Amino acid sequence: MASDSRSRILARIREALQEVAPPRHLDPHGGHPRTPPSPEDRSHWLPPVPAGWEDRIKLFAENLLALKAEWLPCHSPEELTVNLQQLAASSEWTWIGTHALSFGQEALNSLSLPKLRTDLPFAPHELEQCSVGITNCECLVAQTGSVLISSTKSGGRALSVLPPHHVVIAHKSQLVPDLVEAFNFLQAQYGENLPTYLSFITGPSRTGDIERILVLGAHGPKRLSILFANY
């Protein structure tokens, strides 16, 4: 039955495609005829990103602030630990959802709060009770102020979205200029076998569904904090 339906749909598609459609850039209604830009140019059309390292970090930080995310640069391992401890105290965390961190584990260990590991079997309703989810990431995108998380590097699928506060511990080597480079990075890292779950997180959860007025914390985290190890 199912395979029948598949071959019927494919047959209809093949029949429909027998007559070729003119590409839009050659269409007389489409303005001046022109050759399509080559795919290598994609970075050139997207919002530009400065070349210098410091400028990129600055752009990323500016984007985060515009998105109402929190930017916490740390210049030494000690500062990372202090920043995390201060965040824990000021936000009055009681229970931390986290996973085995590949970076920043010492800072996390310094917190004496109870922890729920999501890279070990866990109950979702317990994670729902956690005050925060602390994760690593694949990379940070300067162009958009995004954090790319994956099921492999960030403790599964729910940890970064279910608790009301998401804290990312990232290293400056993880900053890529734009989305084009983010996808290049993924393919260099994983080839064709990408993690089953990837998400570009751009700011805390938000909605504009009531009178187009921005409200943070619709269903996902109300707060997103980036601890950025700049050392």
Add this chain to the structure above:
Amino acid sequence: MASTFSQLFHRSARALTRNLEHRHRIQTAMSRYYAQRDQMRSRFADWQSARIAAGDIKYEAINRMDQYLVEFSDRISARGAKVFWASTGLEARDYIAAVARAGKVRCIVKSKTMTGEEIHLAQALEKEGYQVVESDLGEFIVQLRQEAPYHIVFPAMHLNRKEISDIFHEKLGSSPTNSPEELTLIARQALRKLYCEAEMGISGVNFAVAETGMISITENEGNARLSTALPRIHVAIVGIEKIIPKVADLALLLPMLATAGTGQPLTGYNTLIGGPRQRGETDGPEEMHVILLDNNRTSLLADPEQRDALHCIRCGACLNVCPIYKNIGGHSYGTTYQGPIGSVITPHLRGLQSWKHLSSASSLCGACTETCPVRIDLHHHLLQNRRNAVRQKPAFGEQFIYRLFGFVMQRPFLYRWAAPLNRIMLPLHRKIQNTFLDPARAWTQSRDLPPAPPQSFKEIWRNRNGQR
């Protein structure tokens, strides 16, 4: 007798166009959108080239759709997702209901899916006895009001905070408030537990990536991530036109969708899912079902002239700039997809003769074509729909009038004889204008005819030359 779609459309359009409060609301919302969209567009180094490239990506995908769909299906199946190819909405609904039965499902959380709206999925599952909860805030609100979404991106755009507070108070028992923050919090609290309790999550899909066998979901609220990560079963509904060749294509399409759709650099969450929970993973659904839905998309595909309408990424930008949409509102259309794109594709999806009136409700100003991030030739498609509708079912009355007009215009002696009749007929017409006796009533009830000139051009010319 039940009204036709065309009659319902005209009735609603007429009423809402005169509703100043309604127009004011839409215009306020839109002006916020315009400001944000313009700011984001201007950040692009070259928005126009980006549009051409995005159109080319979709052209490639749609014109080799068979190959890419097979590649997508094989790859996502290899990681344990079940792919179901559905020719019609009925097949899709039956399959999903069967999955729910087999999985002993009671509660379903649904994130936004226009394709799901198209096949009336929520209503069908509710009829089968399942509790179906919309999780997108706008959809949640219109579900409580038992309304259809007003806009493909902003479903509750027509409501103000008072009306939203009222429906929450009535259906959820919350105390009245006029703060959007508090209203959002009420919805958040109502849904929080359900994500963990529901056995099934249903989502739409923005892009299906052939190269890696992954679905891409764009959202702001996090409800789609929660609905697809926590329940035991995840069902994703994909219109077959959502296919794209390469994962790197998203580097262009995601920011363009966000810019054109909501005026954001990138929406809050852009998630790629390549299968259910794998060995060694600790969360994610045990089952993942991907529905590839045709539902007459192949008949649009078979029209090379309008095939590019399948390039649509459902950003809603054409609705937001459309002078018709802004005056008659989303509900007047009576369709799943409103605005210019809806007027173009609905006749293909649901029958040309029943939906041709939408293509006539257009000023042909071309604002839609100009704003479309994948450069669909929308306003010409509206003209083509009009032409096709008349070709299929000629309007004999109009045809007769145009033939008569042509006949007279080609014969100067007839024209000379007929033209002065104007001076007699127009004043007579004025006496019956906009009454049931008026044959041109549809046109004259909102327009004035100019008075007949006392002299024709030829007479003026002759007199002037005579005087000289």
